[in-house]
Amino acid sequence: MRQKIDKIPARLDLTQSVTGLILGLFIMGHLIFEASILVSNEMMYKVTVMFEGYYFLGQTHPAIVSLLAGFISIVFIAHAGIAMRKFPANYKQFKTMQKHISIFNHDDTSLWMVQAFTGFIMFFIGSVHLYMMIAQPEHIGPFASSNRVVHEFMGPLYVLLLLSVVSHAFIGLYRLALKWGFMEGKDYRASRKRFKILMKAFIAIYLILGSLSLAKYTYIGMTHDFSTCAKYKSKTINLEQH
Amino acid sequence: MNDKKPRILKISILRFDPHDPDDFPHMETFEIEESDGMTLFIALNEIREHHDNSLKFDFVCRAGICGSCSMLVNGKPTLACRTLTAKLGENISLAPLPLFELIGDLSIYTGKWMRYLNEHLETWIHDKEEELKFDNLEEKMEPELADEIYELDRCVECGCCVAGCGTIQMKPSFVGAVGLNKIARYHLDPRDKRTDEEYYELIGNEDGVFGCMTLLGCEDVCPKDLPLQSKIAYLRRMMIKASMN
Numbered sequence: 001m002r003q004k005i006d007k008i009p010a011r012l013d014l015t016q017s018v019t020g021l022i023l024g025l026f027i028m029g030h031l032i033f034e035a036s037i038l039v040s041n042e043m044m045y046k047v048t049v050m051f052e053g054y055y056f057l058g059q060t061h062p063a064i065v066s067l068l069a070g071f072i073s074i075v076f077i078a079h080a081g082i083a084m085r086k087f088p089a090n091y092k093q094f095k096t097m098q099k100h101i102s103i104f105n106h107d108d109t110s111l112w113m114v115q116a117f118t119g120f121i122m123f124f125i126g127s128v129h130l131y132m133m134i135a136q137p138e139h140i141g142p143f144a145s146s147n148r149v150v151h152e153f154m155g156p157l158y159v160l161l162l163l164s165v166v167s168h169a170f171i172g173l174y175r176l177a178l179k180w181g182f183m184e185g186k187d188y189r190a191s192r193k194r195f196k197i198l199m200k201a202f203i204a205i206y207l208i209l210g211s212l213s214l215a216k217y218t219y220i221g222m223t224h225d226f227s228t229c230a231k232y233k234s235k236t237i238n239l240e241q242h
Numbered sequence: 243m244n245d246k247k248p249r250i251l252k253i254s255i256l257r258f259d260p261h262d263p264d265d266f267p268h269m270e271t272f273e274i275e276e277s278d279g280m281t282l283f284i285a286l287n288e289i290r291e292h293h294d295n296s297l298k299f300d301f302v303c304r305a306g307i308c309g310s311c312s313m314l315v316n317g318k319p320t321l322a323c324r325t326l327t328a329k330l331g332e333n334i335s336l337a338p339l340p341l342f343e344l345i346g347d348l349s350i351y352t353g354k355w356m357r358y359l360n361e362h363l364e365t366w367i368h369d370k371e372e373e374l375k376f377d378n379l380e381e382k383m384e385p386e387l388a389d390e391i392y393e394l395d396r397c398v399e400c401g402c403c404v405a406g407c408g409t410i411q412m413k414p415s416f417v418g419a420v421g422l423n424k425i426a427r428y429h430l431d432p433r434d435k436r437t438d439e440e441y442y443e444l445i446g447n448e449d450g451v452f453g454c455m456t457l458l459g460c461e462d463v464c465p466k467d468l469p470l471q472s473k474i475a476y477l478r479r480m481m482i483k484a485s486m487n
């Protein structure tokens with residue numbers, strides 16, 4: 001009787017990719033919803049109450065945001081825990097890789113180092129952000145969020161998080177496509193080139209979008225008078241909590 | 243073109259004789275005059291003839307077939323016999339491929355490493371011996387499939403993909419693209435009767451296909467242009483499938 005195969009390595013690789021994909025798609029949506037502030041305060045407010053269930057339940061439940069953030073946290077922790085096993089395990093491995101990268105000078109290898117590095121950074125800053133969203137989901141909105149960026153000093157952390165998450169996610173999605181042969185087509189080398197252009201384009205677009213949103217939150221945070229009330233009052237939607 | 247003065251190439255070579263206890267790795271630069279259609283094979287022979295007859299390097303076929311002349315050219319693993327100096331700048335650096343046993347200077351022992359790999363991955367047709375009838379005609383194979391298998395059989399075991407792989411530098415127990423390519427070749431071949439579970443035993447782990455981090459150094463340096471990226475992805479899907487049963 002033959003021994004049964006050990007399925008764990010296959011499961012780990014698949015889970016790493018699936019969690020990476022979920023997080024990647026999530027970030028693509030998340031940064032666009034954040035950018036609603038660029039349209040108007042009212043627009044950002046509408047997006048906020050949408051996630052709190054207003055348009056589906058008729059009233060707002062910030063707990064829904066907590067749940068969402070909780071789900072993303074679980075995926076985030078699973079992904080980090082599994083992908084972590086690819087990190088250089090000691091100084092010798094790290095140095096070997098560094099040397100290889102500097103001699104070889106090969107894009108996709110260097111990008112991996114960027115991914116490992118940004119992944120490591122996100123252990124810390126990603127966790128802070130996620131925890132706040134779970135713990136204080138009601139403090140989201142055009143004024144509350146601006147207040148957090150400026151007066152609760154989350155601005156610098158968000159800048160770092162934006163840089164890390166955008167580069168990490170799109171390099172990751174690029175690698176994901178090649179790794180599984182997604183949309184290889186007849187000429188897989190031509191598709192790789194196309195994916196690479198897409199990756200660079202998305203990194204650029206999302207960095208610009210994210211920076212503009214952050215700038216707008218910062219501007220509101222600096223100019224708005226928070227002494228009366230930190231909450232935004234909508235002209236069209238009237239709610240007790242908001 | 244011919245009346246132009248030929249370039250003087252400055253070729254820096256990482257030299258080291260591991261068998262000489264007094265020697266240590268050092269760079270040595272040789273200046274030679276470039277000739278028309280010069281390859282690194284010709285350049286290195288020039289150096290050995292006119293500058294230093296102790297320089298060690300390997301060549302057999304001079305035509306990109308035997309795979310023995312692989313080395314790092316300006317940091318990139320490639321076959322020296324197929325590298326035209328005209329495509330390079332005046333300053334050229336040469337070093338032996340890392341990871342393989344060093345014989346001396348640019349000469350490395352890829353054969354030993356490859357042999358171990360082939361034994362470990364059992365890269366030969368596995369058939370059920372007791373059912374094998376030698377007087378039967380060989381089964382027909384579709385020409386497309388035969389071509390596809392032949393394409394992967396073109397690997398010359400030069401080791402460039404190994405030297406270009408960051409994963410294997412960090413974790414030397416990884417089988418590398420050369421090993422994965424061979425498994426893909428036998429997996430395609432209907433004459434090999436191994437089941438997916440048996441293949442999984444060989445490469446369904448982190449020294450096998452799940453260790454690959456898709457850095458694609460292998461894909462970008464293989465001098466035979468083998469479809470490594472695509473075949474590794476294929477194996478990954480096959481092995482996930484095998485794990486689902």
Ligand code: HEM
Binds near residue numbers: 024027081120122
């Ligand atoms: C603490 C947080 C994180 C860590 C430590 C981390 C680490 C890593 C590492 C080391 C890899 C490379 C794995 C490999 O080469 O096989 C990777 C891949 C990836 N990461 Fe992350 N990551 C984190 C968060 C994120 C986030 C927030 C996203 C998305 C927004 C993301 C998306 C991806 C994707 C799409 C891949 C490619 C998946 C694959 O190759 O299977 N990661 N991550």
Ligand code: SF4
Binds near residue numbers: 396465
């Ligand atoms: S796969 Fe390509 S690079 Fe690797 S050993 Fe074979 S021929 Fe050389």
Ligand code: SF4
Binds near residue numbers: 456
């Ligand atoms: S794709 Fe895989 S085998 Fe090829 S260089 Fe990268 S890690 Fe190595």
Ligand code: FES
Binds near residue numbers: 306309310
């Ligand atoms: S000498 Fe045979 S491949 Fe270069």
